[in-house]
Structures are given as C-alpha cells and as structure tokens.
Amino acid sequence: MASKHILIVPGDGIGQEVTAVGKQVLNKIAAKFGHTFTYDEALIGHVAIEATGNPLPDESLKKMRKSDAVLFGAVGHPKYDNDPSAKVRPEQGLLKMRKELGLYANLRPIKLFDELLDASSIRPEILKGADILFFRELTGDIYFGEKGRKNDGDTAYDIAEYSRYEVERIARKAFDAARTRRKKLCSVDKANVIETSRLWREVVQKVALDYPDVEVEHQFVDATAMLLIKDPRRFDVVVTANLFGDILTDEASQIAGSMGMLASASIGDGTGVYEPIHGSAHDITGKGVANPLASILSAALLLDISFGLKAESDAVISAVDQVLKAGFRTRDIANSQTPADKILGTAAIGEEVLKRI
Numbered sequence: 001m002a003s004k005h006i007l008i009v010p011g012d013g014i015g016q017e018v019t020a021v022g023k024q025v026l027n028k029i030a031a032k033f034g035h036t037f038t039y040d041e042a043l044i045g046h047v048a049i050e051a052t053g054n055p056l057p058d059e060s061l062k063k064m065r066k067s068d069a070v071l072f073g074a075v076g077h078p079k080y081d082n083d084p085s086a087k088v089r090p091e092q093g094l095l096k097m098r099k100e101l102g103l104y105a106n107l108r109p110i111k112l113f114d115e116l117l118d119a120s121s122i123r124p125e126i127l128k129g130a131d132i133l134f135f136r137e138l139t140g141d142i143y144f145g146e147k148g149r150k151n152d153g154d155t156a157y158d159i160a161e162y163s164r165y166e167v168e169r170i171a172r173k174a175f176d177a178a179r180t181r182r183k184k185l186c187s188v189d190k191a192n193v194i195e196t197s198r199l200w201r202e203v204v205q206k207v208a209l210d211y212p213d214v215e216v217e218h219q220f221v222d223a224t225a226m227l228l229i230k231d232p233r234r235f236d237v238v239v240t241a242n243l244f245g246d247i248l249t250d251e252a253s254q255i256a257g258s259m260g261m262l263a264s265a266s267i268g269d270g271t272g273v274y275e276p277i278h279g280s281a282h283d284i285t286g287k288g289v290a291n292p293l294a295s296i297l298s299a300a301l302l303l304d305i306s307f308g309l310k311a312e313s314d315a316v317i318s319a320v321d322q323v324l325k326a327g328f329r330t331r332d333i334a335n336s337q338t339p340a341d342k343i344l345g346t347a348a349i350g351e352e353v354l355k356r357i
Ligand code: GGG
Pocket: 073, 074, 075, 076, 091, 094, 246, 275, 276, 277, 278, 279, 280
C-alpha cells in the first residue's frame, strides 16, 4: 500500500476544469487499490500573477519540492498574447518550474486509441497502430538562452544553447526507453543549418555506440514534420530539442485525434510533473466542454512513472479505452456521425471513466 503526497497545480483556463477530473481519478485509484493519497494545491501562471504578482511564487515551488508528484494543468491568458511588451507572463512560471525542478525530459506518448481512428484528419490506413514516444528536451535551447532587444528595440534576439551534458542525458533517457519498445530511435535536429543541432547530432551519434541493439536514424525537423503525417508508424521513440519538440508534438497530437488526448510526464532530478500538452484554451474556459482525458492520462503516467504503480496506471488507461469503446466523446473527438447523446462535457465524461475503474 502506497502513501503519497500529490500537489495539484491547476493553473489557468481549462487547467482548472481538467485537473479537477484528474484528481478524482487519483482518488478513485487510491480507494480501489487501498493507497493513501494526500493533496495540497499551489498557484502558477496568470492566477498566480493575479494573487501575488509572481507567475511561480516561492511557496508553490517549495510545495512542489516537498511533494511526491505534481499534477499540473496549463498556463496562459489571452491578455498577455495581445501585449508583447508585458514583462511578467504566465509562461515564465512554467519555464521556472521546469528549470528549478530540473525537469529536463518531457515524455509525450502519442498513442492512438483504435476507437478514435475516425477523429483524425489523417487517413485510417496510414494511421492504424501508430504509437510514438517523444522525448522533448525541456530545460535548454532558445527557451532559456539570453534574449533581448537592441538597436533601440528594433532588433530582437533569442540565443539557443545546448551543452554536451544536456544532450547526452536526454539522449540516454530516450535510448533506454527505445530498448523497452521497438528498439528504434529517431533523433530530430536541423544539423544542416544550426550549430546546436550539429552538437546534438554529434552527441547522439556517440551515445548510440552504447546502444548497438537500437536502430538509429537522424532526421531534419522539416522532414520529420512531413513524415509524421505521411507515415506516422515509421516512428517509435523520437528525441529532439525543446523548440522542435514543442512544435512537433502539437502536430503529432492529430495522430491521436486531438490535443485533448495527449498527456505528458516531465522528469529529471526531483519531483515529476504530469500535465496535458494542451494550453489554457480560454476560448472554451468555463463552458464545461474541455476534454479531461489528457489530464486523466497524465494521472496514469504519474502513477506509473513517479509511484511505480503499473497496474493502477493500466486500470486508468483501460477505463479511458472502455469509455471510448462505449462511444462517448467530448466535442473535440466527436465527428458528424457521433450521436448527440454520446457527446459529453468535462465532468460527465470524467464520471464515465470513474465508473469503469
Ligand atoms: N499544459 C501545457 C501548457 O500549459 N502549455 C502552455 C505553454 O506555454 N507551453 C509552452 C511549452 O510547453 O513550452
């Protein structure tokens, strides 16, 4: 029987709605399997700025460090998107959390549930069986390098930086994962143009020597963007830099039918953070229609990776599968054939998952 302390960090917009459902799922797992999960909450993002002026208050960081795992929602607010001169922004909280907790590896499984073959705009015969595990490097690259303005503000710059050490540690995580899957690894870069990508490729080639059982290919990011749509089943484990991973996994979410289906795990030196890959989606906030399945699947990753509770994690994934098999959908994964009474809101589809755990 496990006794664990989980920090719930809903953040902004639909983060609040979907994380509430993720927490219900964790509660149900604790009750069913006899574990004791205790909870606390912390602020991040726009809600933290409103309350304290800081997108990641020290108190939140302290609570994260003391927890066994964090279930996180999303950050963002349209008011900052339309104000490029804003000095304090919700996303700064997200980046600081990743840096301070040493969360250098972001795992993003792109798994298509068979029942959602018709939710994707990609042809089913190309898609069926697609199953990719992305490793997005999370604490380096252009996101964390020096940035600023010069020439009286008329020129802007963001510096991309990677050290050998940073590339090697994410590469090793990805190779280790490839060994447990189809033993295929694709490293994505832009080594024909970018210096950090040349170092990236050099380091991955060196690490590959320690994994002779893993088949390695190197692809440019632009070619990868095309191949994900043309032939997604050719990929097994994909490892890439922060910016490329951010963009490619949003694209790859269409393989799984919707951004609302993609969970992620951010791991590294300390407490792991689990979150849907989607953002705060203010256009649907408060309407009760957000898809909570990515948060539920993030809770499944939390149980497996941070707590080692594989059977419990599988029970969550199986419950999601059964809900989809029963024909239930949220708006984002429904199509013109979905009966109206099968299209559920956030809380109702959460209830269907809970019933099947
Ligand atoms: N749950 C993911 C989230 O809140 N995304 C918003 C965002 O700012 N993402 C940028 C990033 O992931 O680097």
